[in-house]
Amino acid sequence: MREILLPSGEAVPVLGIGTWGMGEDPGSAARETAAIQMALDLGMSVVDTAEMYGNGAAEELVGRALAGRRNEAFLVTKVLPHHATLRGTVAACEGSLRRLGTDSIDLYLLHWRGTVPLAETLEAFESLQRAGKIRHWGVSNLDVADMEELLRLPGGQKVATDQVVYNLTRRGIEFDLLPGCTGRGIPVMAYSPLEQGRMLDDPVLVRIATEHGVSPAQIALAWVLRQPLVLAIPKTSSPQHVRECHHALDVRLTPRDLADLDRAHPPPTRKRALEVI
Numbered sequence: 001m002r003e004i005l006l007p008s009g010e011a012v013p014v015l016g017i018g019t020w021g022m023g024e025d026p027g028s029a030a031r032e033t034a035a036i037q038m039a040l041d042l043g044m045s046v047v048d049t050a051e052m053y054g055n056g057a058a059e060e061l062v063g064r065a066l067a068g069r070r071n072e073a074f075l076v077t078k079v080l081p082h083h084a085t086l087r088g089t090v091a092a093c094e095g096s097l098r099r100l101g102t103d104s105i106d107l108y109l110l111h112w113r114g115t116v117p118l119a120e121t122l123e124a125f126e127s128l129q130r131a132g133k134i135r136h137w138g139v140s141n142l143d144v145a146d147m148e149e150l151l152r153l154p155g156g157q158k159v160a161t162d163q164v165v166y167n168l169t170r171r172g173i174e175f176d177l178l179p180g181c182t183g184r185g186i187p188v189m190a191y192s193p194l195e196q197g198r199m200l201d202d203p204v205l206v207r208i209a210t211e212h213g214v215s216p217a218q219i220a221l222a223w224v225l226r227q228p229l230v231l232a233i234p235k236t237s238s239p240q241h242v243r244e245c246h247h248a249l250d251v252r253l254t255p256r257d258l259a260d261l262d263r264a265h266p267p268p269t270r271k272r273a274l275e276v277i
């Protein structure tokens with residue numbers, strides 16, 4: 001598994017698994033658990049969840065899936081913006097730890113920016129780090145101006161990632177946020193790398209996939225992962241799809257493939273506000 005370095009110097013795999021929507025239907029729990037465990041088996045050890053997903057149900061499912069295998073995962077979860085005060089963040093983190101059945105989160109993210117000052121949330125993250133309850137902290141859905149504000153705060157340079165939407169049909173971050181982060185050594189975590197499945201019948205994607213003898217999802221992931229310092233967290237509840245996503249790491253897109261994809265989905269030529277899903 002290819003790895004990238006967090007600003008702390010710790011290596012994490014470029015491919016993990018998302019869990020939005022998991023844990024909400026008891027009838028799907030066994031399959032979802034198997035998908036997360038398959039991801040661990042294949043080294044896709046970044047497991048992304050959030051207190052928001054299913055009001056904690058996704059975290060509970062992740063906790064059950066990781067039982068006995070906690071040390072194989074790089075566990076990411078998120079605090080809701082309206083919880084992200086000094087005391088609220090600590091309380092939210094305690095709730096996540098309980099649902100996840102662990103005593104430490106590898107990476108704790110502010111899910112998006114709300115009205116709580118970034119400095120206050122950062123202070124809460126630092127106190128959670130000192131208490132050993134989180135190992136790294138980061139943010140999600142922050143555009144350039146918010147990132148710059150964060151980076152100016154004392155300790156702000158320790159931000160481990162900005163998790164944002166990035167896929168072939170949503171390339172806005174290539175204009176400024178992506179080079180701004182990666183140029184400072186801050187990895188970008190690409191969410192919805194498959195556009196929640198909506199892009200998988202894109203004709204150019206389908207043609208290139210056919211030429212490579214792989215699936216459109218594999219081309220879509222290979223395209224996201226062509227960037228240095230970008231990691232992707234596709235969500236799938238299917239162990240078979242987990243295997244398929246894993247094989248995206250073997251796909252080598254040619255300059256012609258990339259040019260064809262650029263023609264179909266041009267890179268941004270001006271600033272666009274960060275999209276949020």
Ligand SMILES: NC(=O)c1ccc[n+]([C@@H]2O[C@H](COP(=O)([O-])OP(=O)(O)OC[C@H]3O[C@@H](n4cnc5c(N)ncnc54)[C@H](OP(=O)(O)O)[C@@H]3O)[C@@H](O)[C@H]2O)c1
Nearest residue numbers: 018019020191192193194195196197217234235236237241
């Ligand atoms: N920070 C944020 O604000 C934020 C926002 C959105 C998402 N996220 C995180 O990012 C994760 C991924 O994003 P997402 O869930 O929005 O969407 P996504 O990963 O782009 O797409 C998920 C969809 O793709 C399908 N899929 C997965 N692998 C496939 C394959 N190999 N072939 C065909 N279809 C496949 C899944 O269906 P099956 O389950 O049937 O395979 C599911 O319907 C989330 O789960 C969450 O952890 C974060």
